[in-house]
Amino acid sequence: MSRLTIYPDDAPHAPLVSATDPREISAELAAVGVGFERWQAGAALAADASQNDILVAYAHDIDRLRQQGGYVTADVVSLKPDHPDRATLRLKFLDEHTHSEDEVRFFVEGSGAFYLHLQQRVYQITCERGDLLRVPANTCHWFDMGPAPHFTAIRLFIDPAGWVGHFTGDKIANEFPRHGE
Numbered sequence: 001m002s003r004l005t006i007y008p009d010d011a012p013h014a015p016l017v018s019a020t021d022p023r024e025i026s027a028e029l030a031a032v033g034v035g036f037e038r039w040q041a042g043a044a045l046a047a048d049a050s051q052n053d054i055l056v057a058y059a060h061d062i063d064r065l066r067q068q069g070g071y072v073t074a075d076v077v078s079l080k081p082d083h084p085d086r087a088t089l090r091l092k093f094l095d096e097h098t099h100s101e102d103e104v105r106f107f108v109e110g111s112g113a114f115y116l117h118l119q120q121r122v123y124q125i126t127c128e129r130g131d132l133l134r135v136p137a138n139t140c141h142w143f144d145m146g147p148a149p150h151f152t153a154i155r156l157f158i159d160p161a162g163w164v165g166h167f168t169g170d171k172i173a174n175e176f177p178r179h180g181e
């Protein structure tokens with residue numbers, strides 16, 4: 001289930017808000033400039049759908065976001081629990097970092113957790129199938145795919161080359177609950 005948990009950034013055991021209603025999640029995140037939407041496929045998707053099938057099924061929403069955010073490219077990334085490099089891949093964005101462009105992810109299937117460090121709070125968003133999250137450029141955040149990653153996600157970019165992690169050096173991520181553990 002999609003879930004938003006908001007913590008003081010110095011109290012990872014004392015959540016202030018725990019929400020599962022998509023409208024409530026969307027409202028809480030909109031208040032800090034973060035986009036959250038629920039999408040439905042415009043066409044039925046087979047279990048073995050190709051990258052192109054997925055982009056076509058969600059073309060309407062992708063085009064709308066492209067126009068709103070100036071995103072030029074869209075692709076699909078998929079990870080399964082038996083991926084041989086899953087531990088290394090999980091570590092890649094597990095510490096607090098920023099990007100010089102928005103991080104936009106739509107979950108076609110599976111799940112993953114984003115943690116946004118904003119206004120002395122940490123917003124943990126567990127995204128599931130059907131969730132779109134848009135994290136604005138330069139937002140301090142981290143992402144946990146869990147020890148057995150399972151997700152397929154559409155990514156939107158202004159410039160894929162700009163999607164480089166700038167790590168803050170803050171180890172705050174270690175203090176908060178991990179995804180799937």
Ligand SMILES: [Fe+2]
Pocket residue numbers: 093097098099103141142143165
């Ligand atoms: Fe990131």
